[in-house]
Amino acid sequence: MPSSKELIEMDNLYGAHNYHPIPVVISKAEGVWVYDPEGKKYLDCLSAYSSHNTGHRHPEIIKALKEQADLVTLTSRAFHNDKMGPFLKKLCEVVGPHVSDPKKSGIMALPMNTGAEAVETGLKVARAWGYIKKKIPKDKAQIIVCRDNFHGRTITIVGFSTDISHGRYFGNFGPFTPGFTTVSYGNAEELENTILELGPENVAGFLFEPLQGEAGVIVPVEGFMTKAREICTKYNVLMIADEIQSGLCRTGKLFAVDHEDVKPDMFLLGKALGGGVYPVSAVVATTDVMGPEIISPGVHGSTFGGNPLGSVVGIKSLEILIEEKLAEKSEEMGKYFRKGLRKIAAMKTKVPIIDVRGKGLLIAIEIIGKARPITEGMMKKGLLAKETHDTIIRFAPPLVITKEEIDWALKIIEEVFTK
Numbered sequence: 001m002p003s004s005k006e007l008i009e010m011d012n013l014y015g016a017h018n019y020h021p022i023p024v025v026i027s028k029a030e031g032v033w034v035y036d037p038e039g040k041k042y043l044d045c046l047s048a049y050s051s052h053n054t055g056h057r058h059p060e061i062i063k064a065l066k067e068q069a070d071l072v073t074l075t076s077r078a079f080h081n082d083k084m085g086p087f088l089k090k091l092c093e094v095v096g097p098h099v100s101d102p103k104k105s106g107i108m109a110l111p112m113n114t115g116a117e118a119v120e121t122g123l124k125v126a127r128a129w130g131y132i133k134k135k136i137p138k139d140k141a142q143i144i145v146c147r148d149n150f151h152g153r154t155i156t157i158v159g160f161s162t163d164i165s166h167g168r169y170f171g172n173f174g175p176f177t178p179g180f181t182t183v184s185y186g187n188a189e190e191l192e193n194t195i196l197e198l199g200p201e202n203v204a205g206f207l208f209e210p211l212q213g214e215a216g217v218i219v220p221v222e223g224f225m226t227k228a229r230e231i232c233t234k235y236n237v238l239m240i241a242d243e244i245q246s247g248l249c250r251t252g253k254l255f256a257v258d259h260e261d262v263k264p265d266m267f268l269l270g271k272a273l274g275g276g277v278y279p280v281s282a283v284v285a286t287t288d289v290m291g292p293e294i295i296s297p298g299v300h301g302s303t304f305g306g307n308p309l310g311s312v313v314g315i316k317s318l319e320i321l322i323e324e325k326l327a328e329k330s331e332e333m334g335k336y337f338r339k340g341l342r343k344i345a346a347m348k349t350k351v352p353i354i355d356v357r358g359k360g361l362l363i364a365i366e367i368i369g370k371a372r373p374i375t376e377g378m379m380k381k382g383l384l385a386k387e388t389h390d391t392i393i394r395f396a397p398p399l400v401i402t403k404e405e406i407d408w409a410l411k412i413i414e415e416v417f418t419k
């Protein structure tokens with residue numbers, strides 16, 4: 001078997017360098033633990049960017065995946081399959097109570113594969129809803145987005161990113177899709193003023209992350225989501241919550257919008273919906289927003305979307321998140337983890353920790369100095385976390401983590417910061 005070093009060289013030789021990974025190779029995983037080919041074990045504090053909420057290789061998810069692999073794996077949407085319906089029913093039952101449905105029109109879902117595809121789908125639905133239902137004049141639809149957003153990597157999505165590292169300014173990817181306007185994250189007044197400037201009759205949607213993950217675990221100002229909901233209702237603008245990273249129990253609630261009991265018009269889901277084994281994403285909205293008038297045959301699709309393998313994985317992931325009370329666990333363990341981190345921050349370490357923040361088990365520390373040597377130092381001691389931007393380190397372990405495992409992580413973090 002090739003060594004870690006040989007495997008990393010192979011990646012660098014044959015793979016485009018679109019990532020800058022921590023120099024560790026993972027060849028086996030279970031629960032919160034991952035192993036390299038040499039047999040060294042590490043605690044995973046990234047969870048594939050919050051995809052492993054149910055833990056690596058949850059036995060029930062793997063069982064469902066294997067059983068389905070012996071039946072049928074892909075039909076395309078040219079035919080029906082016997083797993084997509086039950087998956088979408090489950091998804092609508094779980095997400096439905098969190099969706100704003102003033103007309104009681106009912107809930108429906110559109111399955112895709114990756115997060116970026118769910119975002120693209122949501123944008124198309126919002127524009128189509130704008131033209132068909134809100135009667136926005138042709139090609140005038142506007143969608144408002146937030147500064148420092150992260151919604152994926154398609155040309156349209158990076159076009160409305162404000163993060164230079166995602167290529168808006170330095171990337172050679174333009175020209176970009178028009179029709180997007182940026183507002184500050186957390187500033188309701190600016191949101192309302194921007195709607196008025198654009199003309200409320202032209203604004204189809206407001207796209208936001210209820211907690212900005214990639215931006216460095218930014219929790220919105222308290223009350224922002226409530227005010228944004230009021231403004232969206234007032235001007236008949238769709239409130240579109242990208243819960244691809246913050247959703248499905250990661251922040252201590254089923255959804256991060258639940259922290260303010262806010263009901264968006266549309267949810268974008270991905271990452272943990274696939275149980276860490278298979279890409280599954282979806283848009284969930286009301287029939288009023290996504291019904292047959294808006295989305296009709298041929299206007300949107302994907303060959304793998306709604307496939308039986310992904311559908312059984314999606315059903316199981318949702319069941320486990322609820323049955324194992326992972327929202328409550330995330331809340332409790334997140335508090336415990338942050339308390340431990342604050343203790344380390346108070347030690348006046350060599351590299352100062354100036355902030356500990358987050359909700360549930362989506363946590364970040366901000367330091368003075370470069371984060372990369374710290375994450376590499378933690379890796380050498382058996383803890384995997386990834387820096388975001390230069391000075392922020394995110395901790396997002398699988399939600400099945402125990403207090404003892406958090407203590408183990410805290411000990412390594414303390415050692416790296418004090419020695």
Ligand SMILES: *Cc1c(COP(=O)(O)O)cnc(C)c1O
Nearest residue numbers: 114115116150151152242244245
């Ligand atoms: C990861 C992420 C996406 C994109 O998902 P991919 O599966 O990588 O395309 C979109 N929005 C948010 C908030 C994310 O964290």
